[in-house]
Amino acid sequence: MTATFRLVTLSPELQVTDAKGETLMQVKQKLLTLREDTTVFADAEKTRPLYRMKADRVMGFRAVHRITRLRDEQVIGAVRAVGLRSLWSARYDVTDAQDREVLTIREENPWIKVIDGLIDEIPVIGWIAGMFINPSYLMLNTAGETVFRIRKRRSLVERRFILEPVTPPDPALDPDLVVLALIETVLLERERG
Numbered sequence: 001m002t003a004t005f006r007l008v009t010l011s012p013e014l015q016v017t018d019a020k021g022e023t024l025m026q027v028k029q030k031l032l033t034l035r036e037d038t039t040v041f042a043d044a045e046k047t048r049p050l051y052r053m054k055a056d057r058v059m060g061f062r063a064v065h066r067i068t069r070l071r072d073e074q075v076i077g078a079v080r081a082v083g084l085r086s087l088w089s090a091r092y093d094v095t096d097a098q099d100r101e102v103l104t105i106r107e108e109n110p111w112i113k114v115i116d117g118l119i120d121e122i123p124v125i126g127w128i129a130g131m132f133i134n135p136s137y138l139m140l141n142t143a144g145e146t147v148f149r150i151r152k153r154r155s156l157v158e159r160r161f162i163l164e165p166v167t168p169p170d171p172a173l174d175p176d177l178v179v180l181a182l183i184e185t186v187l188l189e190r191e192r193g
Contacts, residue, residue: 001016001017001018001019001024001162001163001179001182002016002017002018002160002161002162002163003015003016003160003161003162003163003182003183003186004016004017004159004160004161012028012029012031012187013026013027013028013029014026014027014029014183014186014187015027015044016179016182016183023043023044024179025040025041025042025050025179025183026040026041026042026043026044026045026046027039027040027041027183027187028041028046029187035054035055035056035057035058036053036054036055036063036065036187037052037053037054037055038052038053038054038183038184038187039051039052040052040053040180040183049070050069050070050071051067051068051069051070051076051176051180052067052068052070053065053066053067053068053079053180053183053184054066054068062080062081062082063080063081064078064079064080064081065078065079065080065184066078067079067177067180067184074097075097076096076097076174076176076177076180077094077095077096077097077102077174077177077180077181078094078095078099079092079093079094079105079180079181079184079185079188080092080093080094080095081188089106089107089110089113090105090106090107090110090113090137090188090189091104091105091106091107092104092105092106092181092184092185092188093105094139094177094181096174096177101142102141102142102173102177103139103140103141103142103147103173103178103181104139104140105137105138105139105140105150105181105185106137106138106140107135107136107137108135108136108137108138108149109135109136112133112134112135113135115133116133116135119133134151134152134153135152135189136149136150136151136152137149137150137185137189138150139178139181139182141169141170141173145167146166146167147165147166147167147169147170148163148164148165148166148169148178148182149163149164149166150162150163150164150182150185150186151164159186161182161186163178163179163182
């Protein structure tokens with residue numbers, strides 16, 4: 001599964017495709033809002049809304065992004081930024097509809113962020129080097145085992161993130177929640193690398 005974020009757009013948009021390149025979801029983040037508000041559509045034309053992901057506060061280390069299925073207005077889960085540790089290493093907890101933690105997403109190598117921050121300050125070179133600084137994130141289950149890896153791929157005009165399975169996920173885990181957690185992570189971390 002691939003999530004592609006185009007760099008040259010007025011408002012942040014993301015397209016999620018399967019291995020065959022077929023669109024699974026089209027994501028559009030509202031522009032000029034105080035709290036992040038994102039709608040996930042079933043089609044590229046953005047005519048069939050499926051989910052809404054909205055932050056519970058303007059900004060902060062512990063912002064919770066609730067994921068609501070629009071068909072029946074049911075919360076299916078949330079992605080929560082984890083405290084001050086996110087200054088060094090990005091970490092998010094993914095919870096289900098009952099607010100139980102089901103996954104943790106964490107940066108695989110925090111030094112990538114440090115290198116990116118230093119190089120990014122150099123005019124022109126920072127922009128070119130951004131193609132080669134590719135952060136990755138691990139999705140861990142409650143036992144601490146890596147279930148998925150999210151990797152950024154090199155690209156000049158877009159940011160492309162790949163969701164790679166590492167071990168078979170728990171069958172009880174909602175696959176839509178996994179994909180939506182990937183989407184939220186990409187939207188929150190898109191400026192890195």
